[in-house]
Amino acid sequence: QYGYTLPGWRKYNLTYRIVNYTPDMARVDVDEAIQNGLEVWSGVTPLTFTKISKGIADIMIAFRTRVHGRCPRYFDGPLGVLGHAFPPGLGLGGDTHFDEDENWTKDGAGFNLFLVAAHEFGHALGLSHSNDQTALMFPNYVSLDPNKYPLSQDDINGIQSIYG
Ligand SMILES: O=C1CC=C(NS(=O)(=O)c2ccc(-c3ccccc3)cc2)CC1=O
Ligand SMILES: [Ca+2]
Ligand SMILES: [Zn+2]
Numbered sequence: 001q002y003g004y005t006l007p008g009w010r011k012y013n014l015t016y017r018i019v020n021y022t023p024d025m026a027r028v029d030v031d032e033a034i035q036n037g038l039e040v041w042s043g044v045t046p047l048t049f050t051k052i053s054k055g056i057a058d059i060m061i062a063f064r065t066r067v068h069g070r071c072p073r074y075f076d077g078p079l080g081v082l083g084h085a086f087p088p089g090l091g092l093g094g095d096t097h098f099d100e101d102e103n104w105t106k107d108g109a110g111f112n113l114f115l116v117a118a119h120e121f122g123h124a125l126g127l128s129h130s131n132d133q134t135a136l137m138f139p140n141y142v143s144l145d146p147n148k149y150p151l152s153q154d155d156i157n158g159i160q161s162i163y164g
Pocket of ligand 2: 076079102
């Protein structure tokens with residue numbers, strides 16, 4: 001009874017939908033950053049992600065500002081919180097929102113969408129924050145080279161403890 005594994009998804013084939021796009025980046029670059037952010041995790045688990053363009057997906061992705069829709073969490077304008085994601089579950093579960101008041105980029109300027117997305121998707125899959133400085137799930141944003149930013153062993157241990 002001691003200890004517990006964080007609740008994960010009870011299925012491996014998940015769907016996602018990009019509900020709206022940030023004007024900061026080309027649509028194809030947003031699609032690519034999101035897809036790569038998900039592939040970081042599917043690469044080390046049996047999870048698969050299928051993109052749908054309408055209807056309700058497990059992971060609904062949207063760019064929002066301040067108070068938005070029925071979301072219980074708000075954004076704070078430029079800087080500060082960059083995004084938030086809800087742990088696995090029905091309804092809001094898995095949904096991931098990015099703060100549109102940030103400057104989203106696909107390179108080192110502003111905030112790299114791929115990096116933040118990969119971090120938020122960790123939450124959407126059931127991971128909490130890590131105290132390992134090198135972990136993707138570390139609570140503070142570090143702008144590293146997104147092309148070489150692998151998962152740390154801590155991230156892999158975490159996700160495989162849920163979807164091993
Ligand atoms: O649940 C929360 C609450 C606050 C958060 N702060 S954030 O949006 O500014 C944020 C911080 C760090 C990252 C990050 C960390 C490591 C690698 C890449 C991004 C992403 C977003 C992020 C988050 O997921
Ligand atoms: Ca913000
Ligand atoms: Zn939100």
